[in-house]
Amino acid sequence: MKNENSRRKFITKTAIGMTATGLLVSGCSEPKEGLGGKFIHHVFFWLKEPITDDVSAKFEAALKELITIETIVDFHLGKPAATKREVIDASYTYSLITTFKNKDDQDIYQTHPKHLKFIEDCNALWERVLVYDSETI
C-alpha cells in the first residue's frame, strides 16, 4: 500500500507540476516580452490628399496583404489616436508596426515579392514615408 500511495502522490505532484508549467506559459497572454521580436520596424505613411474612401480601402487592403509575410512575428496597423500634446506628431495617415525575431528576418521582408508588390501598387498614393527601425537593448 506504501508503493500505491507513493505512486498516487507522484501522479498528483506531476499533475500540479504540469499545471503550474501550463499556467506559467499561459501568462504570455499578457506577454510583456518585447512585442514578439527584437527587431521593430515602424513605418508612417502620409497619403496624398484627397484621401477618399476608395483610396483608404485600397491602401488598407494592401497593408493587410503585406502583413501576411511569413517572417513577421506580430504587427499593428493604426491611425493617429485622439491624443494631443506638444510632443505628439499626429499628422500621419497610417502607422504600420511589424516585429521580427531579428534583422535577418526583416531583411527577408524588405525584398519579399509581397513587399515589392505593395510598393509598386501603392507608392503613388503616398507623399511621404518615414521609418524607424529599432532593436532591443
Place this chain on the structure above:
Amino acid sequence: MKNENSRRKFITKTAIGMTATGLLVSGCSEPKEGLGGKFIHHVFFWLKEPITDDVSAKFEAALKELITIETIVDFHLGKPAATKREVIDASYTYSLITTFKNKDDQDIYQTHPKHLKFIEDCNALWERVLVYDSETI
C-alpha cells in the same frame, strides 16, 4: 479498488487536460494579434551629448522602472537598428513602445506617479522627445 482506479484515472486525465490547455494558450508566443493592445504609444528620445555610460545606465534603469506601470500590456525598449535607407530616421538615442488595451489605460499611465517621477528624474537628460500614438484601424 474500482473507485480508487477511477480516482487515479480522473487525476491523470485532469493533468493531461490542464496541460493541454496550457500548451494551447502558449501558442500566443507568436500572437499576430496587434502587439497586445489597440493603443500604441511610441516615444523617441534624443539624449543630450555627451551620452556617457553613466547617462545611458541611469536612463535605461529609469526606463525599466517606467515600464512596470500596471496598465502596460507589452513594451519594447530599443536603440536604432543597423539599417540605412533614405526613409529611415536613425538619429534618436532610445525608442520606447508601450501598448495598452485602450486610450483610458494609456491615460492612467500618463499621470501615474512612476511616469511623473521618470519625467522629473530624466527630463534634464534629453534634448528632444517625439511621440506617435496610434489606435488599431
